[in-house]
Amino acid sequence: MDYQLSPLEVKIQQDVAAFCRTEIAPRAKMLDSSSRPEAGAYMKENLKMLSRGGCLEAGQSGDVIDLIAVYLAGEEIAKACPATYLSARASTFLCAGALRLFGTPDQKQRYIPDLMKAERVGAFAYSEEQAGSDIAAITTVAHKDGETWLLNGDKNVVVNAPIADVFLVLAYSEKDAGAESGMSIFICDKGAKGLKIGEPVETMGLRGVPLAGISMNNCVAAGILGGTPGKGYEQITRILTMGKVGIAALCVGIGNACTEISVKHSKERKTFGKPIGLYQDVGFRLADMFTINDLGRMLALRAAWAINTGEHEGDILAACAKLFASEAVTKIANWGMQIFAGHGYVAGSDIERLYRDAKFGEICEGASEIQRSFIAKSELDKFLPR
């Protein structure tokens, strides 16, 4: 067993970390405290900066997604600014990645280069007010009018919706066929007839993320992802499975940021004549923060490797990584807050922002309960040593 990253992977990690430390991290606080319309403009700048810094293309070229490289770059972007990572990921992984894996040659050529250069911004709208965990319960439908697909329905929270130029939208194209063969993913361009972007949605954390609902009233779709209807369930399952590694990157990145500032604070803050890090209670907290975050990274990289190499258990490992890393980071942020104590609880401190951001991982794209159910239903005995 070899835990070494390849020289190229190390370079990706170091280059993205260096760029994000100087260019993205200093903007995180401003993004968090901006109003949502302002944040949209700042986020577009951030995405362009990430593209210029070579951070968005890591692990993605041609028809291939190398999840290890995507993870490594993602962790560093998330450490610098979790909101920027979530927005970048929605555009260049969920949207451009789905186009890369499933799009027709024409769709790939039309959208991917601009999305990767951040000339255009992408979004992925699948869940709905009454259909978060249970994707099959969506009510958005599509029907054909001549050669054109028209969409009807609402999506209540979509990352990047206020700034997006391209939307991938999950809908039933044949409701009677059921979820597995009756769903399709449609491509909708900004400004399409019948597409309306809702008011900005406010959130507890990740406040810099441009977020809104969309509503579609006979919205004219530009096409079906891949060109063939009925493939939506398979496509969304695959991209969201790979996406679990990306959510683990978000969580581990936040965990790194919490640990780093907590270590620094514990060296600088003195009580009773000593740095607080010399007290065993504080030192043990830091040790636990580092340990469980590193475990989250190892699970995520193992899952990324399994998916890259086509191992059958990749989907289970991805669920384990997302579950563990997301539950770890809420503990890490909580312990970090305890180390900062009153200095952390005041609004505007970095640990306060990270504490609010951290909770998202346990909720999004299959909450912890859904991951546990999925893992529990899997054939776990095949993982046991024989």
Ligand SMILES: Cc1cc2nc3c(=O)[nH]c(=O)nc-3n(C[C@H](O)[C@H](O)[C@H](O)COP(=O)(O)OP(=O)(O)OC[C@H]3O[C@@H](n4cnc5c(N)ncnc54)[C@H](O)[C@@H]3O)c2cc1C
């Ligand atoms: C900031 C933010 C950004 C988002 N961005 C997007 C986006 O870009 N695109 C998009 O499509 N969606 C997006 N979403 C929606 C997100 O994917 C859903 O919120 C998420 O899937 C959880 O769904 P829900 O909130 O409806 O929870 P529910 O499905 O209502 O679940 C509520 C609780 O019940 C539990 N539960 C449900 N079913 C079961 C079960 N069978 N067994 C055990 N427990 C169960 C859940 O685990 C959870 O704890 C976003 C949400 C937020 C908050």
